[in-house]
Amino acid sequence: MRERTLNVSDITVEDFKDYGLYLDPEKAQPDHESEQFNFWNKLAVLPLKSASFCIVESYPQGAIESSTFEQHGNTHEVLIPTEGEIVLVIALPDRKDKARIDMESVRAFRLPAGKAVALKPFVWHYAPLVKDRPVKTFVVFEEQTPEDDMHMRYTDKEQEVIFKVEGV
Numbered sequence: 004m005r006e007r008t009l010n011v012s013d014i015t016v017e018d019f020k021d022y023g024l025y026l027d028p029e030k031a032q033p034d035h036e037s038e039q040f041n042f043w044n045k046l047a048v049l050p051l052k053s054a055s056f057c058i059v060e061s062y063p064q065g066a067i068e069s070s071t072f073e074q075h076g077n078t079h080e081v082l083i084p085t086e087g088e089i090v091l092v093i094a095l096p097d098r099k100d101k102a103r104i105d106m107e108s109v110r111a112f113r114l115p116a117g118k119a120v121a122l123k124p125f126v127w128h129y130a131p132l133v134k135d136r137p138v139k140t141f142v143v144f145e146e147q148t149p150e151d152d153m154h155m156r157y158t159d160k161e162q163e164v165i166f167k168v169e170g171v
Contacts, residue, residue, distance in 0.1 A: 004163050009111040011090055011170045014120070019112065022093050022126050023079065026119040047121045049079045057142040061089060061133045067168040069111075070159035072104060072127040075152045078145035082131065083119040087138040089131035090114070092166055096125045104156055111168045127156065134171045 012018060019025040026046045033041035069092035082091070095108035104127050114120060114131075116138075122128060131140050145152065158164045 004159065004165060006165050006167050007109070009092065009109065009166050009168050011111040011113050011168050014112040014114055014118070018110075019120065021095060021108070022110070023120055023122040026121065046119075047081075049081070049121060051078065051143075051145055053146040054143055055146040055148065057144075058139050059130050059142055060137055060139045061131045062137050063133055063135055067132045067134065067171055069129060069132065069166045069168070070157060070164065071129050072156045072158065073129055074102075074125055074127050074154045074156070075144065075148050076101070076124050076154070077152045078124060078148050080122045080126075080128070080148075081119060081141075081143040082114065082122070083141040083143075084114055084116045084131065085139050085141060086116055087133065087136060088113055088115050089133055089138055089140055090168055090171055091120070091128060091131055092168065093122070094127040096127065101125050102154065104158065106158075106162065106164070109166055111166070113171070132168065 016025045028043045034044040035042040095105045097103040097105045
């Protein structure tokens with residue numbers, strides 16, 4: 004078994020563009036500003052027909068490692084951590100075969116609470132990783148995604164590679 008080290012990166016619009024959209028309201032002007040509230044409209048517009056709003060609660064596992072990946076070909080997936088920072092280990096699909104992982108594209112991104120990402124269809128990912136406490140993350144995607152559009156890969160079994168995240 005080989006271990007590949009990923010240095011976690013602070014997420015930026017530019018670094019994340021191949022994987023999806025990074026949504027940071029602090030980088031955009033509100034569409035409405037008042038004493039009571041600010042409102043940002045259309046930070047992302049995604050072609051979802053019947054959206055499912057879900058929550059995943061991630062628990063610390065000691066070392067921050069990843070070897071399990073899932074992929075959805077028919078939907079964007081939005082992730083919004085609510086109460087703490089999460090780490091996303093993500094990868095692009097292989098250019099010749101979208102059902103395989105482009106092992107050179109695997110990255111680890113730090114996503115702070117209150118920010119969001121919208122993963123593109125076919126981007127490989129799994130449940131968010133956390134360092135030292137449980138964190139809930141809202142998940143939004145097409146309603147039937149878990150039942151009808153879930154494809155899994157296990158790099159520890161298929162390529163004998165575990166991705167170890169450092170710098171968290």
